[in-house]
Amino acid sequence: MNASTTAHDARESGGAPLLELEHLHVTFGETVAVDDLTFAIEQGERVALVGESGSGKTVTALAILRLLGEARVTGAVRFAGEDLLGKSERAMQGLRGSDIAMIFQEPMTALNPLFTVGEQIAETIVAHEGVSPQQGRIRAVQLLARTGVTEPEKRVLSYPHQLSGGQRQRAMIAMALACRPRLLLADEPTTALDVTIRAQIVDLLLEIQRDEAQKRGMAVLLITHDLNLVKRFAQRVAVMERGVLVESGPVERIFESPQHPYTRKLIASRPRRQVTPVLPIAPVLLDAREVSVSFPTQAPGIRGWFRSDRFEAVSNATLDVRQGETLGVVGESGSGKSTLAMALLGLQRTAGGSIEFQGRPLASYRGREQTTLRSNMQVVFQDPFSSLSPRQTIERIVGEGLALHRPQLDAAARREKVSTVLKEVGIDRTALTRYPHEFSGGQRQRIAIARALVLEPRLLVLDEPTSALDVSIQQQVLTLLATLQHKYNLGFVFISHDLAVIGAMAHRVAVMQNGVIVETGDVEKIFSNPAHPYTRKLLNASLQG
Template sequence: MSAQPENIAAPLLSIDHLSVRFGETLAVDDVTLAIGRGERVALVGESGSGKTVTALAVLRLLQDAQVSGTIRLDGNDLLAKSERAMRGLRGSDIAMIFQEPMTALNPLYTIGEQIAETIMLHDGVPKKEAYEQAVGLLERTGIAEARRRVSNYPHQLSGGQRQRVMIAMALACRPRLLLADEPTTALDVTIRGQIVDLLLELQREEAQRRGMSVLLITHDLNLVRRFAQRVAVMEKGRLVESGSVEQIFEAPQHSYTQRLIASRPERNVLPVLPIAPVLLQAKDVIVDFSTRLPGFRGWWRKGRYRAVNDASISVRQGETLGIVGESGSGKTTLAMALLGLQRTAGGVVEFQGRPIASYQGRDKLSLRSHLQVVFQDPFSSLSPRQTIERIVGEGLALHRPDLSGDERRKRIVGVLREVGLDRTALQRYPHEFSGGQRQRIAIARTLVLEPRVIVLDEPTSALDVSIQQQVLRLLTDLQRKYNLGYVFISHDLAVIGAMAHRVVVMQSGAIVEAGEISSIFDKPSHPYTQKLLKAAFMR
């Protein structure tokens, strides 16, 4: 199916009959797509539908793939160019905002060095000037204290902050074509609006000079409505429908498009029993980090940054506690303290009434099996060198050495079935699965140890809306079946509204509001909570 409207006589990007095959797997099947100069096109579809593979084919970043068809940028065939020529185009003429920033950023260099390198390489400006431009780009993408943050390494930033760094790096050289793969995935609702406005501003500015176009890959349908001019819908590698934003949203023709637009988080949680015991509790928890502060005459001095300040929460059996707040507000840091993975400077964390700091030896090993976590980025949290059987069974080997090999495999197969995967997954590797499937594997890895509490750190942030709905339904079913306690961290307030019994709102490390989900969402009292709800289009 063609996604080239009649008014594009000479498009900036022209993809004709593109097919991409990995061995026996056909990832992209005869896709034809055109993007005009200065046009914004959104590519939507489920995980594994071929959206990202299509974008990577444009950049010639696919390894071990058989690619056929043609891809032309301003009439030039990209598939016919040498690798050296493509290196010159990447970053300057074509830039990409990747979906998973932690795997795209180099952990050995500061974010300032990485942004400045792009500017120096393509624009030829001096290092000092490139660093000043890097600071300016970070400020424009919403990172507070950009001059201090420019010296941070990727692991020192939150997920949302790393995503903003990726956006700054992609925009550094003002490319003619911007491939944005889930550019707002890890961003808070307030920052998301700023980023969309920024992309629109830069795109319109550049469109007048160079005709910058944007191919937006996203599962955020609100973002598509606000940003795109045209929409192309992919399913199982094929382009099934395309048209204007108004046409696709108001009168979708294909059954898959109709199902995609109708996907919304559904609330189907059971009330918590009044007699349900408290499983996990934090009392006045404080977490500090050492940092560098500007000192006298350009010298640096040691300082302390308070990431969590006097936080007190509790989670009961069968209850979901939602934690919301902007990136850097302390949500994940508090979660790591709850798990005993982050040292605290004050307060106490208790599991079943006992301080977790008092657990030692075999008791501590048992505690680890009862407190589990599902991370935001399933790709970086799953070892690429291990099969799914080894990944899911690793915890069993440590916590249940009494099980035989057959007993362990039986339990692994059982838990994979619980999350919607079959035994054919056992000998496969993480890269062979879509994002939604990898998140199911991450859930299976925690579930196999029969935990009491699971910390879910943005478990659906990188998923399409239809897959997100399936994962949320899975989590709800598992909670009902095993009476699990959840600590659910998310910037998506619609997801929190569907899953949580109670919610706490964090700002700058402090809990500014807490209560039952209905009271917080219907009658928020704190100005910050009101701002979050307004930004999420919920008020």
């Protein structure tokens, strides 16, 4: 009996849903986060809850587990017929992790850095099943093996920072499955993962859910803004906008015939190709030839650690970027994309090769010329919340480069310049006196772009600038970047693991694997007819996930 049959039979037999939310309201002071939400999940069913950031998706999941602290929660949350809102905290502690488990969005934050992965998985088993720590550790090894972690006997002894992003996410899944829950809440489980790892995690969740649905009727509530993931994983979808459920139904119907304008907006927000042809006479801005970057590695010795060898992060990379052109750089985590970007900016020492900007080697820029070089080559990082100082106002953050590179401007002139560039990226002048935490993720990314543009650079390096954004916000940022590139004839180095984004933005693409550029050329030609097996693997994973 498969998962869909289980859900269907439960409905046909008139059995109570596994989870039922009825007129759920969640408020934080005067702010309404969830407004009159009613829906149910049957045993063995896979339901996706979709919407943009701030739509109330995660708040809904936390309300189910009663993890919202001082928030006011009213209505009904029934699990297997029992009202969770009326249970004592002690009763909820017994329920969390055993009957209802959650996979959080960012495992590096959710996992305790002071304990090994094995200890954290075993802790759940020991707490809920009363087994010995040794038995818990044995089960932890088995769970890591089941979730596809290589060498699980060794990985149980690893700390979270010693695992890759995909391994940490698998460890989170193992922890959530430790007590074989009846309901699994998965909050953006694949957001920051590479396309190949994302496809693997989706396959893993599908396999586990189908297996557990047959054994125990396990259902999954998937919280995501990734519509490709919804189409592949879920049977039914519920769409939330600003705390309100606006539409729900079978995945096929919602995607083929969405009724609500907001649902249609989400589905239409997939990246659209928007590139302006590069002029044949456009000069080369950046020219890199056989660039290599290596780092010393360490090995244990009799008297501690010693340097044993060098790890080559980038090997003989050759590429160029012309004025008005976007070069996409794609590859999995660890392929060397960001290291290459830092080398191109002159922020990472190279072990070999040459890098020229506007016909001159980077090493030849000295003194004041180097300051000019820095203003002409700017970078936008993946996470604007981490790259924007929380202690500075937006005016100081965006104007900091002007104070350094344009000392002739007085305070009034700097403010006017900052206001102008903020307006250009869609941020109102009232933002000048506010701080980063007062803005949404998409707004913070616009501020980060403004900080880079205020110096009027010739080349912009974009390191995963849209990976953590909602689909509609992502499309807005991509449209903004395309508009700015056309207006100012900027050169872009666009680093991403999202091939749909690269397909929408890039003129040419360089594919990196293990520090080596394995294929490069026109993005449409390579995406339609890839020559290298690794490129084909990335494209296949992108289509699946």
